[in-house]
Amino acid sequence: MTSSTPLRLGFIGGALNSAVGYTHFNSSRLDGHFRVDCGCFSRHCDSNRATAAAYGIAPERAHGSWEELLDREREQIDAVVVLTPTPNHRDIVIAALDAGMPVICEKALAVSSADCRVIGEAAQRNRGFLAVTYNYSGYPMVRELRRMIAAGELGRLHQIHIEMPQEGFLRTASTPQAWRLQDQMVPTVSLDLGVHVHHLVHFLTGGKKPLEAVGDQSSYGHFSNIIDNVYCLIRYEDDLRIQAWYGKTALGYRNGLRIRVFGSLASAEWFQMEPEDLLLCDADGRRQLIDRGTGDACVARLPRYNRFKAGHPSGFIEAFANLYADIAEHLRHHQTGQPMPNQLVYGAG
Amino acid sequence: MTSSTPLRLGFIGGALNSAVGYTHFNSSRLDGHFRVDCGCFSRHCDSNRATAAAYGIAPERAHGSWEELLDREREQIDAVVVLTPTPNHRDIVIAALDAGMPVICEKALAVSSADCRVIGEAAQRNRGFLAVTYNYSGYPMVRELRRMIAAGELGRLHQIHIEMPQEGFLRTASTPQAWRLQDQMVPTVSLDLGVHVHHLVHFLTGGKKPLEAVGDQSSYGHFSNIIDNVYCLIRYEDDLRIQAWYGKTALGYRNGLRIRVFGSLASAEWFQMEPEDLLLCDADGRRQLIDRGTGDACVARLPRYNRFKAGHPSGFIEAFANLYADIAEHLRHHQTGQPMPNQLVYGAG
Amino acid sequence: MTSSTPLRLGFIGGALNSAVGYTHFNSSRLDGHFRVDCGCFSRHCDSNRATAAAYGIAPERAHGSWEELLDREREQIDAVVVLTPTPNHRDIVIAALDAGMPVICEKALAVSSADCRVIGEAAQRNRGFLAVTYNYSGYPMVRELRRMIAAGELGRLHQIHIEMPQEGFLRTASTPQAWRLQDQMVPTVSLDLGVHVHHLVHFLTGGKKPLEAVGDQSSYGHFSNIIDNVYCLIRYEDDLRIQAWYGKTALGYRNGLRIRVFGSLASAEWFQMEPEDLLLCDADGRRQLIDRGTGDACVARLPRYNRFKAGHPSGFIEAFANLYADIAEHLRHHQTGQPMPNQLVYGAG
Amino acid sequence: MTSSTPLRLGFIGGALNSAVGYTHFNSSRLDGHFRVDCGCFSRHCDSNRATAAAYGIAPERAHGSWEELLDREREQIDAVVVLTPTPNHRDIVIAALDAGMPVICEKALAVSSADCRVIGEAAQRNRGFLAVTYNYSGYPMVRELRRMIAAGELGRLHQIHIEMPQEGFLRTASTPQAWRLQDQMVPTVSLDLGVHVHHLVHFLTGGKKPLEAVGDQSSYGHFSNIIDNVYCLIRYEDDLRIQAWYGKTALGYRNGLRIRVFGSLASAEWFQMEPEDLLLCDADGRRQLIDRGTGDACVARLPRYNRFKAGHPSGFIEAFANLYADIAEHLRHHQTGQPMPNQLVYGAG
Numbered sequence A, B, C, D: 001m002t003s004s005t006p007l008r009l010g011f012i013g014g015a016l017n018s019a020v021g022y023t024h025f026n027s028s029r030l031d032g033h034f035r036v037d038c039g040c041f042s043r044h045c046d047s048n049r050a051t052a053a054a055y056g057i058a059p060e061r062a063h064g065s066w067e068e069l070l071d072r073e074r075e076q077i078d079a080v081v082v083l084t085p086t087p088n089h090r091d092i093v094i095a096a097l098d099a100g101m102p103v104i105c106e107k108a109l110a111v112s113s114a115d116c117r118v119i120g121e122a123a124q125r126n127r128g129f130l131a132v133t134y135n136y137s138g139y140p141m142v143r144e145l146r147r148m149i150a151a152g153e154l155g156r157l158h159q160i161h162i163e164m165p166q167e168g169f170l171r172t173a174s175t176p177q178a179w180r181l182q183d184q185m186v187p188t189v190s191l192d193l194g195v196h197v198h199h200l201v202h203f204l205t206g207g208k209k210p211l212e213a214v215g216d217q218s219s220y221g222h223f224s225n226i227i228d229n230v231y232c233l234i235r236y237e238d239d240l241r242i243q244a245w246y247g248k249t250a251l252g253y254r255n256g257l258r259i260r261v262f263g264s265l266a267s268a269e270w271f272q273m274e275p276e277d278l279l280l281c282d283a284d285g286r287r288q289l290i291d292r293g294t295g296d297a298c299v300a301r302l303p304r305y306n307r308f309k310a311g312h313p314s315g316f317i318e319a320f321a322n323l324y325a326d327i328a329e330h331l332r333h334h335q336t337g338q339p340m341p342n343q344l345v346y347g348a349g
Ligand SMILES: NC(=O)c1ccc[n+]([C@@H]2O[C@H](COP(=O)([O-])OP(=O)(O)OC[C@H]3O[C@@H](n4cnc5c(N)ncnc54)[C@H](O)[C@@H]3O)[C@@H](O)[C@H]2O)c1
Pocket: A012, A013, A014, A015, A016, A017, A018, A019, A020, A021, A040, A041, A042, A043, A044, A047, A065, A066, A083, A084, A085, A086, A088, A106, A107, A108, A133, A134, A135, A177, A191, A192
């Protein structure tokens, strides 16, 4: 938690009817690092107004368009949070950066590598601030695992199995948002889930580079011509291999994000639905469950991850708030004019 | 979440160094039903000030004593939240009620039945508002289970096994707060854990009455002469039996609250460390895992319990916030002068 | 496995239609320690004959009464195995002992302590051999746990929670054997399940003595007036406490035998439905899963418990066969005229 | 279990020091379908003799070479069981078939498709009997799953994820048999594990055909130049996809065989380490655990899979014995001269 005045946010997108808006409202405010002061939550006037009311925003600060928000709030807020559908991130993010405003943007940053590059250029030419919310990296045990890997506790990394199966496209009466039912050059499922998978490998390995990939994609759900299942085998530098799978037609998995890392000395497994535990197995056949209450834990025992003591499950919203705390720290440095690199916050790079 | 102005709270106790203060800060604010405007967080000036700063409270509203807070904030706030050690709840709660202020109080309300009665009288003579935070009843699957029982889906209730094992008194270098190392007439462990156990049985059964009890208590931890392990067998009306266990010397259990309900038609099991799942078993040998993503769920599918969709674990803080939402609703009714009974909020009764 | 000629058994009871007969047939023969040469499997001629055929027994060695079997097979077999309903164990066992024949008897040995004493006397006056098949103690991880406790790895024992919930009396269309629907002085459920519970505590603690007990029993199943649910709190010597529960009306539990041992240094948990794992938790918050593939395991790594290597689940039948192997060893010693005490085999004592 | 005289077996290989011999001894005899009458358990005289003694075989029927066994036992036994290292299966199997003897052979049948074809020809020209022991298909819940798929209960099959991770090549002090440390054209790990994976897909899908595959293999273990980790993505007919993984360097997995089948209506998951449960999930978000005690189970409720009632874990050896029971039935038909196809027994085809 913080002793400073909260940083002030303006939301673009994230109305009550959106999937992820309320999560940003809750997690940005959780520890008091941020408060939400204004927004253009929706292009629909009613929805915009209702959201403002629900979020406790003064009516006059619920703007009718994101351009208006950028224009009028520039001096009043510390950052904008871009929560619109992925396809229109690019224009908003670039406009905000060009307006000199720090940007926090939902993943995927954009719909193509080309667009990401353009955004990256905008960030650079403005010496701007850009943070993308790869929220799964905010889970304490994922961070503990990263530490273990960096410390060599797993030995030489051999393979990572990462999967993110979901079921939304096969559930009875499923109604995805329209924008999710159109594929761009990169299928939307890869923008939705693939980027998490890709980011987590980067995050855990400290940035190892992929060299070669082979994969397969298919369309199994209720919505034909939409890719909804993707496999990928990837060879990374240092003889590391990744087996990746994600999709939206795996009945039984609300969100089955699972990471398994196999090294020469030990392996580790983490499952997002039981995020407080990390299974660690070694070459002597020991299998250990580590959580933030384990004496051996380093990262996860930090006070910041123990809002309440172990044994009282913390979950998605706290993980998201952990990342928001990092973003806050990063942003405050940026505001001093002397930005510091932050290994926990990813931008366009 | 709410569309109304947040209700204003004053905290008594709950400084940064306390166990449960930050949880109240987070969960009361989570959905925007409340905000924390003032407090007497600690009798220690530094701690009080530091907490005020961290919680974003104006220094002049960090009061030096709870009496001062009651005195000065009466008109400015909607309720006080009592977060001090259990032994000094009574005086504060009664003083607040007598000052005409609504009270939200941590469990245990008081250290004895006698004290509870006195508090109850204060509530009644003032037509006051009093809500005790039995937070475990805020878990959606606990509420789903309550609905199932009330609807007769488990058949006639036979037995409930409830346990709340913890380990704090046997962990290496454990340092409980001083007040937890003194037993009153009712041992502190029973005030700490026993009241949760008792409340949950009441909550789930719709208030069935205990008739006869037998039990045993012991002291196994590092702190001699302090009861830290309690068993109880209780016969309730309608031939219902309860097997209860709680304690602080069960190594391996950070907080192993587990509830098993056995009826004539079905049984159910819920485990606090995996709070999103409820196991339901029937007389045909079916075993089903129900969560808020299951089509058959009724309570847990409500929007209020789905801040973000199933598959993204919600935990302790959301459960606490669910109860705070009920308290808000209850309190707003109270403020209209036409209080309505609320089955989810318990007072002194 | 053995290099000697198998010991020869005669079964009394244990026909194909019985619950436990086939398990004895399988597990006694598994490692080649025994073979089944004759029997009086049932008083019903057809059932007796059909069982003999299925077990590969010569027709003339399927005897019409157990008296006949004792009479005719005395010289041909090494032991009789008593598998009839509990209430008629006593007469058969005593007759066999008096006939000078070693006896292997299913639990419960008899229906009362008085009867057990009489049997014990018969064993003593004949210097007879008597082994009761408390099969759950044959699980390798239960034996590993016993070793840990004896070695002090859990520290001073504080409490053991042991439960054996089953569901047979509440399942749809449940049809228990007639003899299970009559209670003696000791309710049948206690003879069926209670003796396992009692034996396991004895086995694990190395024979600690109970001092005081309090409990409750009820009848919740389809069969009225039959006790089918029992709780018990027991104080043992050395300030050890036992919380015990068993019954046949706990829907969801085919056979939920679970043992949790809490000591001053560590705790352990074993669950019969996943018998290969033992959870071990210590005072530093470590939680470890131990199996026969763990380097640290001592007992469970022995070749005798690794008929095939770890990772290939062994279960009930192997556990039973482990006990049969101990009985074989014990019996061979007995046959030499120089019996040796065997801590894994329990008689009437 | 059987009412007929047991079929008589001769083992080639399978000495006490072998990995899998004792399992065949136990599982073939378990239900009384077979007995082991003779063998050439090892080329080493001592080992051969010791094994014969342990298995209760007359010394004169422990033959010094498999050729001798085939020669002398032809009339005395009903089948030979080939348990030697995979590379020398071919010659033995062909010789046995050419000698007119039924053959039961461990997987992999041979080291190459070419060799399998030659064996297949030998089987055909002799109208011989050949059964390969793909033992994992003997698990009741795997068979239940096969039934579900065939009955369309999962809808149209989309994808199967199957993995068989093991750890032997990275464990401290690991000492695989020499023959496992040499790769043929097909790496030994694929003969060891890959054939199980391949067979299970065939078994579950009722023989769907693979069309296209892509994969990757590596060597991560202590034994350089030996392939010990394999990934494979395979497209089958009817738009079915398989993600396969197996290997011997996945620390933590003794034998982590896991099968997940995703269809358009439901998905199912089975994990070999907890073989009694099958998780079934549908499009309404129901998640159900099915075992042989569930009323809805069809296959797994058959008496043959319930040697003792549900709740008493059956495992690897019973699964193997289930397959042996099928082989016995198949062989008895073969012996009548009127062979019947048996969908549970696979030969060279
Ligand atoms: N990190 C995660 O776990 C996670 C989860 C879900 C979504 N997301 C990401 O969040 C973003 C939003 O996804 P979602 O599922 O909430 O989408 P959504 O369609 O549910 O919501 C989009 C919101 O943006 C608003 N909006 C659209 N165009 C706008 C405009 N021009 N101006 C202002 N508001 C506008 C809509 O009114 C709506 O409130 C996407 O980039 C998505 O990938 C991330």
